[in-house]
Amino acid sequence: MSYTLYNRPGSGGFVVEAALTLADAPFELIELDSKPGTPLPASFRETNPWCQLPTLILPDGTTMTETSAILVHLALCFPDKRLAPAAGTPAHASFLRWTTFANVNLYEAVLRRGYPFRFTHDSDGHDALRSAAIQRLDEALALVEAHVEGPFLLGEELTVADIYLAMFLVWHHDGIAVPRLTAIKNRVREHPVVGPIWKRHFGDR
Ligand SMILES: N[C@@H](CCC(=O)N[C@@H](CS)C(=O)NCC(=O)O)C(=O)O
Numbered sequence: 001m002s003y004t005l006y007n008r009p010g011s012g013g014f015v016v017e018a019a020l021t022l023a024d025a026p027f028e029l030i031e032l033d034s035k036p037g038t039p040l041p042a043s044f045r046e047t048n049p050w051c052q053l054p055t056l057i058l059p060d061g062t063t064m065t066e067t068s069a070i071l072v073h074l075a076l077c078f079p080d081k082r083l084a085p086a087a088g089t090p091a092h093a094s095f096l097r098w099t100t101f102a103n104v105n106l107y108e109a110v111l112r113r114g115y116p117f118r119f120t121h122d123s124d125g126h127d128a129l130r131s132a133a134i135q136r137l138d139e140a141l142a143l144v145e146a147h148v149e150g151p152f153l154l155g156e157e158l159t160v161a162d163i164y165l166a167m168f169l170v171w172h173h174d175g176i177a178v179p180r181l182t183a184i185k186n187r188v189r190e191h192p193v194v195g196p197i198w199k200r201h202f203g204d205r
Pocket residue numbers: 010011012013037038039040051052053054065066067068103107111
C-alpha cells in the first residue's frame with residue numbers, strides 16, 4: 001500500500017516528498033502541469049476541493065491537506081525515522097508550535113504576496129497587500145530565527161520542521177538576514193537524502 005503525493009516542482013509538496021523519502025515510505029508522485037505561483041487547474045478540485053498542493057492520499061484512501069498536518073501525521077506514523085521529536089515531549093510541543101506557525105503565518109503570507117486578489121477585491125490595493133505580506137514574512141522569520149536552539153531549529157537533530165522552514169527561505173530570499181535559518185537551509189540543501197530532492201525542486205537556490 002502506497003501514498004500518492006500531488007505536487008508540482010518548486011511547490012510546498014517538496015517537504016512532504018522529503019518526509020516520505022526520509023521515512024522510506026512508498027509513494028507515487030503526481031506532478032501537476034502548472035507553474036508555481038499560479039492557480040491550479042480547476043479539474044484538481046475533484047481531488048482536493050480547496051484546489052491546493054500538497055495533497056497527500058494516504059494508503060487507505062484518506063485525503064490529507066495542510067502541510068503542517070501532513071508533516072505531523074507522517075512523523076507520528078514513522079516514529080523510528082525520527083522525523084520529529086518523540087510525541088508528548090517538550091521538544092515535540094516546540095515542533096508543533098513552529099510547524100503550525102510556519103503554516104499559518106509564513107505560508108499564508110506567501111499566499112497574500114502571490115495571490116493578493118484573494119484577499120482584497122480592490123485591485124488598487126494589491127501592491128499594498130503584497131508589501132504588508134513581505135513585511136509579515138520578515139517579522140515571522142525573525143521570530144523563528146530567535147528561537148533556533150542549535151544547529152537545527154529544535155537542537156542537535158534535523159527534523160522535518162527544518163526542511164519546511166528552509167523552503168520559505170527560497171520563496172522569500174530577499175528578506176531580512178536570518179543567519180541561523182540560512183545555515184539550516186544550507187544543511188538541508190546538502191543533506192544526503194534531502195539534497196537531491198531539493199535540487200530537483202529548487203536547483204541551486
Ligand atoms: N495551507 C496550505 C497552503 C498550500 C498552498 O498554498 N499551496 C500552493 C502551492 S505552494 C498552491 O496550491 N497554490 C495554488 C493555489 O492556491 O491556487 C498548506 O499548508 O498546504
